[in-house]
Amino acid sequence: MPPKTKTHSLARVEAEAHGLDTLVRCYWREIAAPAGLVQINAAAYPGYPGLSPCPLAPHRPYVAVISMPHVQATILAPLDRHPHIGIPDVDRYWLRRRNSCEPLNWKTFADLLLRELSAHFGQLPAAELREQLGLSVDVSTMILASRRPQGVDLGDPDQAYIQSEQSLLRGHPYHPTPKARSGLLDSDLTTYSPEVGAKFSLHYFAVKRDAMVQHSILAADAQTLIAAEGPSHLLSDPSWALIPVHPWQAGYLLGLESVKAALQPGAGQLLRYLGAYGPEFSPTASVRTLFASSSRFFYKTSLSFRITNCLRRNALPELAGALRISSIMRDLKIELSEHFPSFYPLEEQAYLSVCLPSTDESERRKVTEGFGLMLRETIEAKRQVGEVCLVAAALFGNAGGGRGLIRRLLATASARYPQLPRLDLAKRWFAAYLEQLIGPLIYLYNQAGIMFEPHLQNIVVGFADGWPRAVYLRDYENARLVASRLKPRLALSLSREEQEELLYPEDKAELRFTYCLFTNHIHEAVRQLSYACPEIEADLWDLVRVELGRCLRRFPSAHPTSLLEGLLKGRPFPAKTNLITRFTAGKDALASYVPIGSPWRQNAEYHARTQSAASGQLPRALA
Numbered sequence: 001m002p003p004k005t006k007t008h009s010l011a012r013v014e015a016e017a018h019g020l021d022t023l024v025r026c027y028w029r030e031i032a033a034p035a036g037l038v039q040i041n042a043a044a045y046p047g048y049p050g051l052s053p054c055p056l057a058p059h060r061p062y063v064a065v066i067s068m069p070h071v072q073a074t075i076l077a078p079l080d081r082h083p084h085i086g087i088p089d090v091d092r093y094w095l096r097r098r099n100s101c102e103p104l105n106w107k108t109f110a111d112l113l114l115r116e117l118s119a120h121f122g123q124l125p126a127a128e129l130r131e132q133l134g135l136s137v138d139v140s141t142m143i144l145a146s147r148r149p150q151g152v153d154l155g156d157p158d159q160a161y162i163q164s165e166q167s168l169l170r171g172h173p174y175h176p177t178p179k180a181r182s183g184l185l186d187s188d189l190t191t192y193s194p195e196v197g198a199k200f201s202l203h204y205f206a207v208k209r210d211a212m213v214q215h216s217i218l219a220a221d222a223q224t225l226i227a228a229e230g231p232s233h234l235l236s237d238p239s240w241a242l243i244p245v246h247p248w249q250a251g252y253l254l255g256l257e258s259v260k261a262a263l264q265p266g267a268g269q270l271l272r273y274l275g276a277y278g279p280e281f282s283p284t285a286s287v288r289t290l291f292a293s294s295s296r297f298f299y300k301t302s303l304s305f306r307i308t309n310c311l312r313r314n315a316l317p318e319l320a321g322a323l324r325i326s327s328i329m330r331d332l333k334i335e336l337s338e339h340f341p342s343f344y345p346l347e348e349q350a351y352l353s354v355c356l357p358s359t360d361e362s363e364r365r366k367v368t369e370g371f372g373l374m375l376r377e378t379i380e381a382k383r384q385v386g387e388v389c390l391v392a393a394a395l396f397g398n399a400g401g402g403r404g405l406i407r408r409l410l411a412t413a414s415a416r417y418p419q420l421p422r423l424d425l426a427k428r429w430f431a432a433y434l435e436q437l438i439g440p441l442i443y444l445y446n447q448a449g450i451m452f453e454p455h456l457q458n459i460v461v462g463f464a465d466g467w468p469r470a471v472y473l474r475d476y477e478n479a480r481l482v483a484s485r486l487k488p489r490l491a492l493s494l495s496r497e498e499q500e501e502l503l504y505p506e507d508k509a510e511l512r513f514t515y516c517l518f519t520n521h522i523h524e525a526v527r528q529l530s531y532a533c534p535e536i537e538a539d540l541w542d543l544v545r546v547e548l549g550r551c552l553r554r555f556p557s558a559h560p561t562s563l564l565e566g567l568l569k570g571r572p573f574p575a576k577t578n579l580i581t582r583f584t585a586g587k588d589a590l591a592s593y594v595p596i597g598s599p600w601r602q603n604a605e606y607h608a609r610t611q612s613a614a615s616g617q618l619p620r621a622l623a
């Protein structure tokens, strides 16, 4: 960590406030609300002595009262609205225990939470959770203390994209450890974190072709594509090929026994370490996917340390699966571009890795997964001149940073409708965004049977004159094929390995897709756009309802009773349980979901609840 300067102390205060907010949100969404432990009351509700009128936040007409029954504590969150769905923005949380009411801090809440969950689940937290919670706040502190001041320059489209990828100071708003990066030295954090504006050259190994695995869907094979961008002059003869890795990963790989053995000079030598070479790449929001404007590709590298909570290693079945999705998407290219001319799925185009002889299976996997690299096409080929591309999380996540960007885009966009009042302009702008976003994803899911994960970090938005012009979809690693929706010819063409890697049951696919698109993405976009303007929240949800209805009519589902259609009838949105998964040490891919309510439940019910709260009667807990 940097020395304890004033900057560091202020950064720590901010990091703990972020940490508290995400942790309370996780508890509220995953445990308290589903168990009926949350009430939204009028701030002047007489059942809470000392809160009438609310001294916590005089301009907040509501208070969320969140119980932690096992530790006999209550969290109070002043709100500016009775939410249509989910959890609105909260500036400050308060802790009520016995007769006291005091500002809540991260450390106290983390302790209370671990005790509460231990009693709730009847088990201790996963071994490393406490440490990971602390680590996430430590990394946040480092990021906030070391960040560069310039932000995202919308006037410079060539820079704005990577600046947006590197601007995510807050991270995932519903993850208990959004910034945890385990096993890194402090100096690694400042060298490799996107949030501090990191840039570095790739490190190259030479590998004997017999020890290389590769596949490409382009005319050239992976090693030729790499050779065109890397130091091919350092290869002594054509029996060797190049493989680039992230610089941190180079150090990790060089420490593995089988890599050390393969580096030994002699007849059996399989690897040579060539060191850093070539232009500087910048890490995008995922930390491990790297961008350079001079390169034809994003390099999705492996990192054998945990980011958020997963080791980011590229296993061969995942690489092969992602490439297969690319070829399936190619077959749909004409149809897709006819329906959606400004929707650009970013192909994963080639992968490569290294297989070394080793008697130990775990060592073999460490090497193959540790070298695994995917080449993804860049945005540059599709970006129009002057188009500003921004990762959606930089807009609809990232709290005040995101709202600042939206404000600046709207200021430019207003040139088209100079007379339009500000809130009406925001609605029109959001409608234009929804029109770009929802249609292609519903089409792909409903009619092609391909489930993507269009969460805020996997979508890049292109803007022309401040207006959404294009949507870029990335990350095929977690894309899946929904067996019941596939065209028979495609279903029959899948090999056994592809079936195992890619096929997904309808119920799971639907939850994951709906969560990513509606809960993680659109719901957060509504939260940002209606920040401090509760009066437009219902209108924004109306726009979503209209666009979803239009897309479902245009691209109907073969299974009309599905969750997607159900959403319009008031079925609750699902939310992934990141906290529960971390607490119970479950696998991320097996995470469960909880309902967070619907913005389209009967309006009458919504108004009834609001009025009962305003009149001081105890309303039903939020579902």
Ligand SMILES: Nc1ncnc2c1ncn2[C@@H]1O[C@H](COP(=O)(O)OP(=O)(O)OP(=O)(O)O)[C@@H](O)[C@H]1O
Binding pocket: 168, 171, 172, 173, 175, 178, 284, 285, 286, 288, 289, 300, 307, 308, 312, 393, 397, 455, 456, 457, 458, 474, 475, 476, 477, 520
């Ligand atoms: N709203 C968000 N939703 C999901 N992830 C987010 C969000 N905001 C920040 N993130 C972060 O973005 C990263 C997403 O990881 P993900 O697995 O999608 O990417 P990846 O597969 O590593 O890389 P790429 O997206 O380049 O393929 C995680 O570190 C996650 O914490």
Ligand SMILES: [Mg+2]
Binding pocket: 286, 457, 458, 474, 475
């Ligand atoms: Mg991603």
